[in-house]
Amino acid sequence: MSMPRVGIVSTSMTQLRPAWDSAQHIDLISAVVLDVFKGTGLTLDDVDFIIDSGSDVLDGRSISNCGFLGALGAHHKEEARVEEDGLWAALYGVNKIRAGSSSVGLIVAYSKPSESRDIDLYWGSMVEPFYQRPVGFGQKAALGMQAQRYFAAHGIKDTDAAALVARRWAAAAEGGQVAIDAVPDADTVLASAEAAAPLTDLMISRPVDGAVAMLLSTEDIAVRLGRAPAIITGIGTSMETHAFSARSANQLESVAKAAAMAGAKAGWKPSEADVAEVSASSAVGELLVLEGLGLADAGKGLDAAMSDKVNRSGGALPADPLMATGLVRLAEAYRQLSQPHPGADAPRRAVVHGTGGVAMQTNCVFTLEV
Amino acid sequence: MGREVGIVGVGQTHHSRRRTDVSQAGLVREAVNRALADAKLSMDEIDTVVVATGPVLFAAVNQPEKWVVDAIGAQGKSVVRVTSGGGAGFAGALAGYYQVAGGYSERTLVVAYDKLSEGQLQYSISTLYDPFWGREFAVGIMGFSAAYWRARMDVLGHTEEAAAMVSVKNRKNSIANPYAHVKKEVTVEDVLNSKPLCWPIKLLDVPPISDGAAAIVLANDKVAHHSTTRPAWIRGIAYCCEADNAPERSLMLSEPLAIAAKRVYRAAGITNPRRQFDVVELQEPYSCFELNYYESLGLCPPGEAAELVASGATQLDGDIPVNPSGGCMGANPIGAVGVIRLIEGATQVMGRNESHQIKGAKTALVQSGGGWANLRGCAVLSA
Numbered sequence: 059m060s061m062p063r064v065g066i067v068s069t070s071m072t073q074l075r076p077a078w079d080s081a082q083h084i085d086l087i088s089a090v091v092l093d094v095f096k097g098t099g100l101t102l103d104d105v106d107f108i109i110d111s112g113s114d115v116l117d118g119r120s121i122s123n124c125g126f127l128g129a130l131g132a133h134h135k136e137e138a139r140v141e142e143d144g145l146w147a148a149l150y151g152v153n154k155i156r157a158g159s160s161s162v163g164l165i166v167a168y169s170k171p172s173e174s175r176d177i178d179l180y181w182g183s184m185v186e187p188f189y190q191r192p193v194g195f196g197q198k199a200a201l202g203m204q205a206q207r208y209f210a211a212h213g214i215k216d217t218d219a220a221a222l223v224a225r226r227w228a229a230a231a232e233g234g235q236v237a238i239d240a241v242p243d244a245d246t247v248l249a250s251a252e253a254a255a256p257l258t259d260l261m262i263s264r265p266v267d268g269a270v271a272m273l274l275s276t277e278d279i280a281v282r283l284g285r286a287p288a289i290i291t292g293i294g295t296s297m298e299t300h301a302f303s304a305r306s307a308n309q310l311e312s313v314a315k316a317a318a319m320a321g322a323k324a325g326w327k328p329s330e331a332d333v334a335e336v337s338a339s340s341a342v343g344e345l346l347v348l349e350g351l352g353l354a355d356a357g358k359g360l361d362a363a364m365s366d367k368v369n370r371s372g373g374a375l376p377a378d379p380l381m382a383t384g385l386v387r388l389a390e391a392y393r394q395l396s397q398p399h400p401g402a403d404a405p406r407r408a409v410v411h412g413t414g415g416v417a418m419q420t421n422c423v424f425t426l427e428v
Numbered sequence: 429m430g431r432e433v434g435i436v437g438v439g440q441t442h443h444s445r446r447r448t449d450v451s452q453a454g455l456v457r458e459a460v461n462r463a464l465a466d467a468k469l470s471m472d473e474i475d476t477v478v479v480a481t482g483p484v485l486f487a488a489v490n491q492p493e494k495w496v497v498d499a500i501g502a503q504g505k506s507v508v509r510v511t512s513g514g515g516a517g518f519a520g521a522l523a524g525y526y527q528v529a530g531g532y533s534e535r536t537l538v539v540a541y542d543k544l545s546e547g548q549l550q551y552s553i554s555t556l557y558d559p560f561w562g563r564e565f566a567v568g569i570m571g572f573s574a575a576y577w578r579a580r581m582d583v584l585g586h587t588e589e590a591a592a593m594v595s596v597k598n599r600k601n602s603i604a605n606p607y608a609h610v611k612k613e614v615t616v617e618d619v620l621n622s623k624p625l626c627w628p629i630k631l632l633d634v635p636p637i638s639d640g641a642a643a644i645v646l647a648n649d650k651v652a653h654h655s656t657t658r659p660a661w662i663r664g665i666a667y668c669c670e671a672d673n674a675p676e677r678s679l680m681l682s683e684p685l686a687i688a689a690k691r692v693y694r695a696a697g698i699t700n701p702r703r704q705f706d707v708v709e710l711q712e713p714y715s716c717f718e719l720n721y722y723e724s725l726g727l728c729p730p731g732e733a734a735e736l737v738a739s740g741a742t743q744l745d746g747d748i749p750v751n752p753s754g755g756c757m758g759a760n761p762i763g764a765v766g767v768i769r770l771i772e773g774a775t776q777v778m779g780r781n782e783s784h785q786i787k788g789a790k791t792a793l794v795q796s797g798g799g800w801a802n803l804r805g806c807a808v809l810s811a
Binding site: 061113114115118119120121123124125127128132133134135136137138139140141142146149150152153154155156157158159180183184185186187188293294295296297298299300301311312315319414415416419420 | 430431451483484485486488489490491493494495497498502503504505506507508509510511512513519522523526527529530531532552553555556558559666667668669670671683684687688695798799800802803
């Protein structure tokens, strides 16, 4: 049974800022929804469906998508809310187009964590309520333990993590999509406040505000629009056990499973990608993702992380718009494939990763090709 | 084109006002175990899982699928949660449908639930309203719903009795529903004399608040036969919206439901819904909404829903029985209701409904909705 392949037609993103205090959610969303059509020849009338990612908890509003339907351009269309990172919204969109009932879909993910007084509460409300919540277990504690084990097992030091973080912030500053006052060097990263030993604040991804939109279509439409379409050739996702203590030490099994699923559909391994855009909740989390994707052997993630093909955008450490981070990675990978820098070896294959949950409980992998 | 998708296994909990014996995760497990047993499958044979719940504030666990995953043994699988207020279960089924139709999976488990005894329902619903312009007068969803009914009374001359007939019909039907927990026959007089909550809405126009879960197994045409010789095939399914504060919003007809119905009927070859459907399952959050849906779904001409219910046509022995299960009046675990309605519709066309099997039912219409009365969808099922 032949199903159409699905391509990315265009993307749009706001700047990612610690606080978009002059803009409401609807301002961020409508900005990218208006912009994403520019130069495509498509209009909102061509869009068959809208799928959005956001969090009721972060928004402080039940069924918050209902408040944003106008800004999303969803009036009288089919709309769905995936309460997970935007990469899962894209997954849903791909399925809808492949099923043949739709040709063009709009995927939107947004985040405004600056409106939350304490982002730890967002994570704390995610853990199991009877045994874990009362003892204060949450994202920072989990990431700290994850890092401690990794450091102990592989002889990695906090200075190594700091060097990685400094590299990511520098890349983000160069890219211009992330608002950065001053790029921290490794010493600054080490000197920032302790988050959860051995991690300092800057070794944990920085929550930022922002929105991202993406137009997906059948391959034939993407090609006819005359731009360089990128085709989504493989998708995989997997969720680990909720019990942090029962998860495998020093590996994210769900990343490996998702990578295997995506690779099987694409016909090549994520380790063969020319560029990788990965999400991570911490510096050590990023190393675990790279190892799960097969870009490095166990314990060797740092070598891959410091290579030129990983997170050219800066990744999630300097800018983590929770619920939108993975879709930002997909947009960044699309940009790298469709608008390669002159003179550089033009990349043709990308692997993209998104994550969700405490200590990266769930993971999603896309393969993208031009 | 995509794969054909059928419902091959169903399971729901015995819903109740308050399940103190299980956690949210335990509640979900009950429904999942029943659906898997019904489909003659183990979790190993399920490719992907979709979890659906009402708003997170209903029960105060953020992204609860990440906790629930362990209770249902779905660790390692593709698990994602879809939410859409009262229509969450239906929206989850739609996401699952596309996972199978789009070739992402061969078998997908969709489980939807709400454990409303654990939260402050109307408070949570009040947070739907715009934080700057709406919360000053936000009082849950009831005042908003009363406006819909009042508009019918003013414009169409519909009466409180018309909606009361819906409540009487559904409450009577739910007595035979083994999963319902409100089983008491009432009269139109009882409804009219019940305590006014937000006029014209009165206590007996309102369904209960429930704890409950419901699960379905979806399978493609290649593997469906492993579970049943008579799947309920999804011939069309859609779920549309209208923008939040659109001032031109109609209070008479649900425009998103009419749009969804048009699309679904075209896919399913439905040209005369009143004659072609053998049975209908609707999600009626208040009695008056069932009247609105009769018209939005084309079961009667616009403005004639009061006459339709008064004629008896939507009774069990009428020509277009609506909610033989009792609908929400028997049990109302909000986020699960969309899947419950699909289960009741599916078992009708599979010939094994446990409440009131409509004899010879071949084609069923299922409706669900949520959000701010602005997300509405429907599906057509047939064996």
